[in-house]
Amino acid sequence: MRAGFKPAPTIGSGIMKHSLKVGFSFGVTSGIITTLGLMIGLHSGTHSKVVIIGGVLTIAIADAFSDALGIHISEEFENKHTIKQIWTATIATFLSKFIFALTFIIPLLLFELPTAIMISIIWGLSVLCLLSYRIATEQKVSPWKVIAEHLVIVLVVIILTHYLGDWIASRFR
Numbered sequence: 001m002r003a004g005f006k007p008a009p010t011i012g013s014g015i016m017k018h019s020l021k022v023g024f025s026f027g028v029t030s031g032i033i034t035t036l037g038l039m040i041g042l043h044s045g046t047h048s049k050v051v052i053i054g055g056v057l058t059i060a061i062a063d064a065f066s067d068a069l070g071i072h073i074s075e076e077f078e079n080k081h082t083i084k085q086i087w088t089a090t091i092a093t094f095l096s097k098f099i100f101a102l103t104f105i106i107p108l109l110l111f112e113l114p115t116a117i118m119i120s121i122i123w124g125l126s127v128l129c130l131l132s133y134r135i136a137t138e139q140k141v142s143p144w145k146v147i148a149e150h151l152v153i154v155l156v157v158i159i160l161t162h163y164l165g166d167w168i169a170s171r172f173r
Contacts, residue, residue, distance in 0.1 A: 019085040023071060023092025028131060030067050031100035032124040033154055035059050037161040039104060039120055044165025049113050053105060060101035068094035100127075121158065128154060 038059050042052045072090040075081050081089075103123070107116035132150045136143035 016085060016088060019088040020092050023089040024096045025131060026071055027067060027093040027096025028100050031097045032128050033157055034063050035101045035104050036121060036124045037157045039117060040158050041161035041165040043117050044162045045169045049108060053108050056101060056104050060098050064094050064098035067097050
């Protein structure tokens with residue numbers, strides 16, 4: 001057994017639930033922000049459905065692995081989790097990021113590009129609102145404050161990546 005690690009508690013314990021929550025909440029949040037940012041930037045810069053689909057697939061794979069490793073190293077660095085807890089958070093992060101990022105492909109396959117982008121924004125913001133509401137109710141704080149804080153961050157990303165895409169298109173075409 002590695003120094004600083006304790007035997008793993010059962011899956012029903014609060015600590016293992018914590019590892020799942022960490023991985024899931026991080027993966028979904030990252031999936032929303034990075035995928036929407038990428039989609040908006042690529043849409044503004046290229047207006048190409050195939051480029052955006054390629055970008056989303058790339059994010060789903062590369063960024064899911066990156067985020068999972070980031071959580072893995074962060075949990076190891078704390079030196080207070082078991083190996084099982086660390087791997088639970090790692091796998092939960094990867095799966096939630098990978099699967100959630102892939103959901104943004106569905107509107108791209110079913111609708112014209114401008115409609116798909118709007119549906120994706122609504123989808124991402126809706127899931128973020130639900131996650132934020134859940135966090136607020138568990139912490140017994142005002143849901144509106146938590147939701148607003150999280151929405152502002154995503155909206156800043158959407159606005160910045162939109163204008164970045166416009167700038168790139170104007171400079172490199």
